[in-house]
Amino acid sequence: MTFRQPSILPGFGLTLGFSTFFLCAIVLLPLAALVMKTATMGWDDFIRVLTDPRAVASYRLSFGASLLAATLNSVFGFIIAWTLVRYEFPGRKLIDALIDMPFALPTAVSGIALTAVFAENGWIGQYLAPFGIKVAYTWIGVVVALTLIGLPFVVRSVQPAIAEVQRDLEDAAETLGAGRITIFRRIVLPTVMPALATGFTLAFARAVGEYGSVIFIAGNLPMRTEITPLLIVIKLEQFDYAGAAALGFIMLTMSFAMLLSINLLQAWGRRRLVAAGR
């Protein structure tokens, strides 16, 4: 087998060469530096950095809050996508466009804005404070920030899948006596499931690495409200490059795993569509 199939179009060498060179210079070389830096540490040092109690506490917060945020997004993102696809109400188009806002909004802006809203004297925080619920500067604030960041991933993944659900199947099920919940469970959910799982993973992957919006609302107390990316920044500020590299390496490995599972989930979704004859 040859490297490439023949084509009469020009520019293969030039464009592939340029993009591969640029990819190597901007992305792969720096990532290699991270891997090499981690490799120069001894195995014992590597383990010691990773199992440091402060690091372990940060994984717990980063992963726990991200899981919770992605779960909240799956529930509310599904409901939002459903209302946008199925119902007509005033302002629907505008809200549909605004769903992408967390993508476009700089994370520092969402960070300070959420902190202002959820602080004890903020618009929403003041109604939660009497119940003893503190959002800003606690782990709940971290979950709130990560939920905002991940929302568009779920809505945008699920929206086309909901549009794919065959209404005539729902109608047929209804005439055959199926209740709402049965229709949802047996017809809607199976069609939407791969997209929902993709959206969940995308939101989770984004949340684990998120930095800007979280550091303003988290309070950043060691062992309590310190996320892993912040710990990397702290280690860099202390010139502990090896420690920062070790934590960065773990996060990079996580990113690879996430990317892989997202690709697998999307392949699953495509197979589902093919199996359904579309």
Next chain:
Amino acid sequence: MAGGPSKEVLAEIASRPGRDTVVSSIVKYVLVLTSLGFLAALLFAPLATVFITALSKGWEMYLEAFKDEDTLAAIRLTLTVAAIVVPMNTIFGIAAAWAIAKFEFRGKSFLITLIDLPIAVSPVVSGLVYVLLFGAQGWFGLWLQERDISIIFAVPGIVLATMFVTFPYVARELIPLMQQLGNDEEEAAITLGAGGLMTFFHVTLPKIRWGLVYGVILCNARAMGEFGAVSVVSGHVRGLTTTMPLHVEILYQEYNFVAAFAVASLLTLLAVLTLVIKSLVELKRK
């Protein structure tokens, strides 16, 4: 749908009485209100807060914030970085999309995965890798020090980190679009004697125009708004290496809320503008 009932018939069936039961309208209102409530708390309230806090001391104080030398320097730096990063990544995106969409070669899907990689990497790690490469203890640290070149804690580092973070944006818009459009017209142009560049500018570019605009504005929005990666490499030298998002952080930590939210409001307007252009592009595509 050929042979099925026409749209009018379907609309007529949908409008027949008895289709909307009491329960189904209750379900509808509950779901719509849940959606709106969730978005109001998480998205609309924060957006409104930005502008209300920025204007809380009146227009004069708002405008005063933009007279500050350091704020102006931050705006200039952000524009400079975007002016370097966006064209570079656009050229890369077009080249990569041409190679990937127009030709069949081995390792193509691996190449696509590598291009997508920066999207999945944490912004902090994106900054960290450049510190490990060019920082004082990095691979090229000593070499750069001897020649008195600073990359980390200086503008070149900010440009590089921003480039890393926004690397895939144009390419991942163009690749699926060009794959979907196919090669027939380009092959016809080449057969008729057009050169490569002529084919690109007269045949391919008009077809992918809107997709390109879409990718470029997303790339630009992320480039101007990036915080984490830039924060790691910037060194936070006020007025010198702070971009707008970093300047927001500095003002916020100084409890200068009006100024912090004033700069934030500018970034919010940028995001709104991005979404408006995006919606227009989507309309054009249809």
